[in-house]
Amino acid sequence: MKYNYNAIEQKWKDYWVKNNVYQVSNSYDKPKYYVLDMFPYPSGAGLHVGHPLGYIATDIFSRFKKMKGFNVLHPMGFDAFGLPAEQYALETGQHPAVTTEKNIKRYIEQLDNIGFNYDWSREIQTSDPKYYKWTQWIFTQLFHSWYNPGLRKAEPIDSLIALFAAEGNATIKRDDEAVFTAAAWNSFDEATKRAKLMQHRLAYLDHAEVWWCEALNTVLANDEVVNGVSERGGHPVEKKKMSQWFLRITDYADRLIEGLDTLEWSEAMKEMQRNWIGRSKGASLRFQVKDKEQEIEVFTTRPDTVFGVDFMVLAPELDLIANITTPEQKADVEQYIQYVKSRSERERMAEKKISGCFTGAYAVHPFSGRLIPIWISEYVLAGYGTGAIMAVPSGDDRDFAFAQHFGITITNIFGDRFTGEAAYTEKDGTIENSDFISGMSIKEATKAIFEAIAAKNLGERKVNYRLRDAGFSRQRYWGEPFPVVYKNGIPYTIEESAVNLKPEDQQLPVVLPHVDSYKPGPEGQGPLANIDSFVSIENAAGETLTRETNTMPGYAGSSWYFLRYMSPNDDAAFVDPEACKYWQQVDLYVGGTEHAVGHLLYSRFWTKVLFDLGYVNFEEPFAKLLNQGMIQGSSRFVYRIAGTQDQFVSAGLKKQHEVNPLHVDVSLVDGVVLDIEKFKQWRAEYANAQFILEDDKYICGVETEKMSKSKYNVVNPDDIVKEYGADTFRMYEMFLGPIEMSKPWDTKGIEGVHRFLKKFWRLFFDEQTEQSIVTEEAPTAEELKVLHKTIKKITEDIERFSFNTSVSQFMILTNELSDLKCHKKAILGDAVKLLCPFAPHIAEELWHQLGNEGSVTAADYPEFVASYIEEANKVYPVAINGKHRTNIEFPVTAEQTDIEPVVLANDVVTKWLEGKPHKKIIFVKGKMINVIV
RNA sequence: GCGGGUGUGGUGAAAUUGGUAGACACGCUAGACUUAGGAUCUAGUGCCGCGAGGCAUGGGGGUUCGAGUCCCUCCACCCGCACCA
Known part of the structure; x- marks a missing residue:
């Protein structure tokens, strides 16, 4: 029988389906x-x-x-x-x-x-x-739940209502929430109560900025905004505030950090989550704005540097700015805010060019009474902390750069350690030039400042998170509709008695209605807003309510x-x-x-x-x-001579011209050599293309990039399976390298794996006669050793997800069994079982060739027997001064005293000793021998 | 900018605990078999050198009898950054 992989694979795929081989039972x-x-x-x-x-x-x-x-x-x-x-x-x-x-x-x-x-x-x-x-x-569960900080867990919202009714919100109120008593709660109307509860629901309604494109009359995703304009049409975009659903993930920040310790994830992955959550301890501190009612609250992790504050910076989107900006600065501030509206957060964070604008207003230093200018700048983000910072240029790199750029005088609070050349960001030494904390260590100063803050009621200790609540609304059609209706502008879930929907309308799911147009609704709403029959819903009492028209992300x-x-x-x-x-x-x-x-x-x-x-x-x-790592594409380029439509120069000669590299489909290229005829047929505009060749060939440029349609470097697994079979494809993907590593795809290398499977097949069948050559003979010690070495290696490799080395071991097994001319059923049966997880089709076929019934996938995995691979002797590498020079064989039981005389008598060793006495001999049993001269 | 990752032959890589660097393959070179070869088999293949030998794991430094592996430092590349999923 021949290894006809396409027929064999189809046969077993059919068998698996017919016999429900992969059905999992509970x-x-x-x-x-x-x-x-x-x-x-x-x-x-x-x-x-x-x-x-x-x-x-x-x-x-x-x-x-x-x-x-x-x-x-x-x-x-x-x-x-x-x-x-x-x-x-x-x-x-x-x-x-x-x-x-x-x-x-x-x-x-x-x-x-x-x-x-x-x-x-x-x-x-x-x-x-x-x-x-x-x-x-x-979602409904999230909406009807709140996070009880005392118990550190979510509870039904009823327990919060009971708490409000019994004792008001003094014990669990949020920072920006006004205090109310139980009596006040009980006197609130429905709308007020619902609004208060909204502050605590795990799914809640709030406002957030989205990308708004006036020309397209729609909200855009970050992905749809490229270089500050809409991807479709290249229209200007800007940030716009809209009402949105959020999930209160920030309440779980601490538990999300703690839970990581129980997980078997890579440290890198855990570290990324920790950094994303970004827990930091510090202080909140309020600054009074001079001659105004307003206060500015900042969060700082370094309250000990408070006497080094030389200016404050507000995020440009804060409402407060309009109130404090002086008339002289108004025009500049508004112009700067307009600029920031066009900027993504990513651009703002990555921007190296310093920009900002002075508001004309000053804050009063809470301890020294000094006047501190208030600026706005894009490097302060509204979503982090309070959206305002106290800038300490002598101790922070960005603040330092900002002060230098705008010529703000820098106060030194670090003595000699601040040179004036760069900010001093180390966390050691004493704080200087700082009133009542001068001369204290950071720790002492921090403690003293906290006491002073508390005494003057200027703020408190605070834990801040970089993590933000998760935006949960999309102004889109193709997503889950919310089970939410609005009555008098208040959101309810559909089953709540307050909205009194007809029984059939209280049932989930709220089905996504069919639409004929995917055009956005009015005022940035999603397409669902266009469907009156969906938006308007009449309840059991005949009142008309409106549905939520956003969908879920x-x-x-x-x-x-x-x-x-x-x-x-x-x-x-x-x-x-x-x-x-x-x-x-x-x-x-x-x-x-x-x-x-x-x-x-x-x-x-x-x-x-x-x-x-x-x-x-x-x-x-x-x-x-x-x-898993990414499999990257291997892109190919042709070089079009600048200013021409269809003249191309080979890669090796491109330096002689001014060229524009263009992606070319990898299927038109063999290795790096372009198939010129295929290329001409590829695109109508290249039908008459002209080429400057080297050695009569057009050589393409090569680059490793993400595999994507637009880069014409995509390889379809169907094509590979058709040409080499699924088993070869599976094993080759594993053979490419460690699973977690990124690596480029190279179809050429697949031959080696394919040859291995053919060679494995030839352990069972004679190439010429196509007859089975499997024998019933008892295996030799050497054959058993090869097999059990493999069982051990493959089992260990699978358990540590090292599949590339497993494939190598299969190749070694096949090479060694071929060399031993081993065609014994006793050995090959186990080999087939080992191979089954990797190459299930060929394994099934050969399993049956060995005379077995049923699917090999149901067989027991071979057990490793240590006695088959035990050896009496070990070949030790012998090094002189750490350099490997020769090998000497010793019994595995040999001790240092046994080997020393033999090593010193060895020809190679005596040659390298050159008559000099050896200082000592390092002997690591089972590993190596090192002679020090 | 912040966070994470990765650098070993012409190529993909191996070296699991600090102990023979390059297993296993691709490619390449030579040969055998053959009407033929995109089949199969044999030998060779890190670099320099006729050789003895020397040099080599991104660069530089360190710890150690011994470093791809540990420490410090620099460089390059890749991924993510909250509305792509």
Whole structure:
């Protein structure tokens, strides 16, 4: 029989489907193991070879675990709501539901092509009403819950109402919230009560800035704003305040930090989350504005430097600015604010050029009474702290640069350590020139300042977070509708008795209505605002209420999807409690680092809320996280001579011309040599292209970049599978390198892996006769040694996710068995089982060739037997002064006294000693010998 | 700007705990078999050198009997930064 991989792979794919080989039961007698891939967004471009990298790893691991006796859950689904489908709908008029379904179908075909063991009966799609019903349900839970800081957990909002009614809000009020008594609470009208509760709900309504494009009459995502203008049409954009839903993730900041200690994630990933949350301890401190009512509150981590304050800086979006700006400065300030409105936060943070504007106003130093000029600048962000800073140029780099740029005199509070050349940012030594804290250490000064702040009631100790509450509204069509209606401008969830909806309107899901146009609604609202039949809803009493017209963001559906796989068709609950108790956390979660602070933080937050409310019995969603690297594209370039339409010069000669590099499709290039005829056919405008060649060839430029359609460097796994088979493709992706590392795709290297599988096949079949050559002979000690060395290596490698070295070991096994001319069933049977997780199709075929029945995926994993690989002797490397010079073999039991005379008598050693006496001999048993001269 | 990561042959990489640097492959060179080769097999292949040998893990410095691995410092590249998912 020949290794006809296409036929063999199709045969076993059919078998797996027919026999439900990958169906997972909720049978709770076996130990469980939950393996999960970050589910994909089904884009129109389909999968490229970079996507399956992590999926192959989890496929191998889940097959391995299953053979080791676990009940393994390894599901797949689709993050099917999202902006690209809606943009595509705007361009082509096709409904996102239609294109999404088409894309998903294509994804499933591509995934199946690779031979994954997904249980498709558990597939979920976030855009399916049966799924988003429960996304809406969780939103409702968030809306009706608050975070009780005393108990450090979420509770139903009823407990807060009871608390307000009994004792007012004095004990749990937020910083910017006015105090009210129980009596006051009980006298509030409905609107006031709801407004007060809104300050505490985990899902709440507030205002936030969005990108607004006047010309397109719509709100834009960050992605849609490129270089300060809209991506579509290049129109100007600016920030605009809108009413938005938020999730109060900041209340969970401390628990999100603490929870990291319980997780098996890389330190880098944990560090990124910690930095994102950005907990810092410091002081809040109020400065009075001179001759005004207003105060400016700042947050500082260095209250000890308060006597070094030379100016204050406010974020340009603060409302306060209009009130304090002097008439002379008004025009400049307004012009500067206008400039900042056009700037993204990223640009503002990354900007090296210093800019700012003086308001004309002064603050009064709370201790010295000095007058401090108040500036505004884009480097202070409204969202962090209070949006205002006290600037200490002698102790902070940015403040220093700002002071120098605007010629502000710098007060030195660090004595000789501040040179005037740069800010002194070290945290040691004493504070000088600072009134009552002069001469104190930082620690003493900080303590003294805190006491002074408290005594004068100027502020307090404060913990600040960089983390902000999560914006949860999108002015879009293709997302989950909110289960929210407004009555008299007050938001309610649909089941609340206060809005008295008809019974059928109180049911989830609130179905996304069909639209004919994806055009935005009036005043920046989403497309749903255009549909009167959706917006207006009549309740049981005949009153007309209005629905929320925003939709939820992409991360709504992805924050809890791992729970749905446990009981994907449950109509009674978002997850079946029994199933949830069995499957618990995801044991192994695999995905890219790009989700480090978005998806992974939101999922952890949602899980903690569901835990607090008693719906799940674990607090962290993903026990172990493995980050796969990116497979980059290898782009090819042609060089068009500047000023011409279709004249190109080969890469080696491009220096002689002024050229513009252009991406060229990698399929038109063999290695680096351009196929000129194909290139001419590629684009009509290149039909008559002319080329300056080198050695009669056109050589392309090469660069490693992200794999993307626009760079023409995309390689489709379907093409690879067709040419080499899925087993080769799977093993080659693993062979490329460590899973967590980024690496460029190079189709040429795949030959080696393909040759290995063919060679493995030839252990079973004679090449010429195509007959089986498997024998029943008993294996030799040497053959058993090779096999068990491999069992040990592969098992250990899989457990530490080192799949590239596993593939190498399979090659070594195959090479050694070939050299030994071993065709013995006793050896090959175990070899096939070892190979099964990596190359399941060929493994099934050869398993049956050996006379076995059923699927090899159900076989037990081979056990390693140590006695087969034990050796009597060890070849020791012998080094002279640390340099390796020769090898000498000793029994593994040999001790230092045994080896010393032999080593010193060795020819090579005596030669290198050159008659000099040796100082000592370092002997590390089982490792090496080093002779020091 | 802030945060995280990565640098080893022509290429992808290995070296798991500080102990023989380059396993396993790609590519390349030579040869065998063959009507043929994009099949298969054999030998070689880090760099310099005829050789003995020397030099080599991004650059520089350090700790150690011994450093790709630990420490300091510099450089380059990649990823993320809150409405892409």
